[in-house]
Amino acid sequence: MPVALVTGSSRGIGAAIAERFAADGYDVAVNYHTSEAAAEETADRVRDHGQAAVVVGADVSDADDASRLVETTVDELGGLDHVVNNAGIDQHVYTEDLSPEDFDRVMDVNVNSAFCVTKAALPHLRESDADPTPSVTNVSSILAYTGAPIEVHYAGSKGALLSLTKSHARDFAPAVRVNAVAPGHVETDMTSDRTEAEKQEELAGIPMDYFGAPADIADAVAYLRDARFVTGETLNVNGGELMR
Ligand code: NAP
Secondary structure (H helix, E strand, O other): OOEEEEOOOOOHHHHHHHHHHHHOOOEEEEEEOOOHHHHHHHHHHHHHOOOOEEEEEOOOOOHHHHHHHHHHHHHHHOOOOEEEEOOOOOOOOOHHHOOHHHHHHHHHHHHHHHHHHHHHHHHHHHHOOOOOOOEEEEEOOOHHHHOOHHHHHHHHHHHHHHHHHHHHHHHHOOOOEEEEEEEOOEOOHHHOOOOHHHHHHHHOOOOOOOOEOHHHHHHHHHHHHHOOOOOOOEEEEOOOOOOO
16 A cells, blocks of 8 residues: 655644545554654544555654654654655744744744755655656745745745755656645634634635635645656645735
8 A cells, every 4th residue: 555644734734635645545654743642633534545654743853753653654654655745834924023943943844844855855756656656845935925024934935845856856757756836825823813804805816716625735745745757846735825
């Protein structure tokens, strides 16, 4: 059975990706940082599809935790074929009030985690006989392109992920493909603090006239997983908010 590891899959987009992989026949490692009960619920939904699941608590910004996460996945599920670096945090604060510690924390969770998890996973991905090729998908953001004055560290971290994606794609080809998705506004806990007025203003800039659902991002990740001739690419999933 092919195996996927989805970081930050207790809630939101990561949970939808974990469930989509299970629906597509993958055993799944479900990772959380603090939300153990929610992670167990994600794992139950994976099992509802007849697939095996393992739940691993790990702070993916920590290299030792990232390594333990990968090794537990391989030990419990028998290998590793696809990695989704989805875990992320956000914080709304302008530069004048942003501390270096908070800047570093967002970078650590959003970027360093992808480096640490991918580095730990690479030997196992190289051993995988997955067809199509094993892959890594990094979850970036539309803000990588637009910037965001009230979340410069978040936007910067998501831009860095796109460069990391291309560098790793060049480095690991042809054995392992590396791609990214860049979601626009998706309705999850991360975006639940928007006021109604802010939501209406943002909606006016989305030609498809709705906010994304976690399953919309899971569809894009599943496409990249299966797209054997696609590497180093970013798939923008934003309802037309940013046409490039
Ligand atoms: P969310 O609902 O806040 O969920 C975040 C997930 O990341 C949770 O599972 C959380 O685990 C996990 N996480 C946070 N810090 C972690 C750490 N140090 N180690 C391991 N796991 C950690 O967010 P979301 O909206 O689903 O976002 C998922 C990804 O999509 C993020 O990378 C985000 O930047 C990106 N994104 C989201 C949007 C959007 O509009 N929602 C748009 C563009 C990009 P716990 O539950 O244990 O805390």
